[in-house]
Amino acid sequence: MSRSSQDHSSQPSVKRHHPKPDPHKKDSLSYDRPTKQQRHSSPPHKKPSSSAPNHYNLDEAILDSEFVAKNTSSIIQQMFRRGGSNATGSSRQYGLDSDSGSDMEVGFSTLDREEKQSARIAKREDAEEERLQQETERRLSIKRRR
Numbered sequence: 001m002s003r004s005s006q007d008h009s010s011q012p013s014v015k016r017h018h019p020k021p022d023p024h025k026k027d028s029l030s031y032d033r034p035t036k037q038q039r040h041s042s043p044p045h046k047k048p049s050s051s052a053p054n055h056y057n058l059d060e061a062i063l064d065s066e067f068v069a070k071n072t073s074s075i076i077q078q079m080f081r082r083g084g085s086n087a088t089g090s091s092r093q094y095g096l097d098s099d100s101g102s103d104m105e106v107g108f109s110t111l112d113r114e115e116k117q118s119a120r121i122a123k124r125e126d127a128e129e130e131r132l133q134q135e136t137e138r139r140l141s142i143k144r145r146r
Contacts, residue, residue: 068075
């Protein structure tokens with residue numbers, strides 16, 4: 001066997017080392033983009049296996065290019081809370097719970113009370129605006145007299 005073929009067979013596969021972000025740099029969470037050759041030579045992306053965790057703590061994750069490439073879909077789903085399941089184990093559809101419609105229903109007495117409160121606030125704001133306008137006009141008239 002030649003030395004070069006022996007080296008390839010006895011060498012374990014080498015994982016690429018991604019440098020840790022420099023905390024002193026302004027953009028410490030960025031990662032190195034692969035070159036054109038690396039992008040085109042990589043195998044097509046496969047769906048994550050069912051044994052892969054569904055939830056990543058993105059606040060603590062080190063976002064290197066390999067991690068992002070393998071988990072892009074799940075990262076996006078986690079950011080927008082689509083897919084997955086909630087604490088009760090039931091699936092979520094666009095972040096809505098099954099009883100979320102009941103939160104939007106109010107009775108007449110509640111609606112009437114809120115309308116009266118809004119009217120009081122509007123009346124108070126109008127009075128304040130009118131007072132400020134009269135004060136401004138008074139100051140202008142004093143300046144004109146001088």
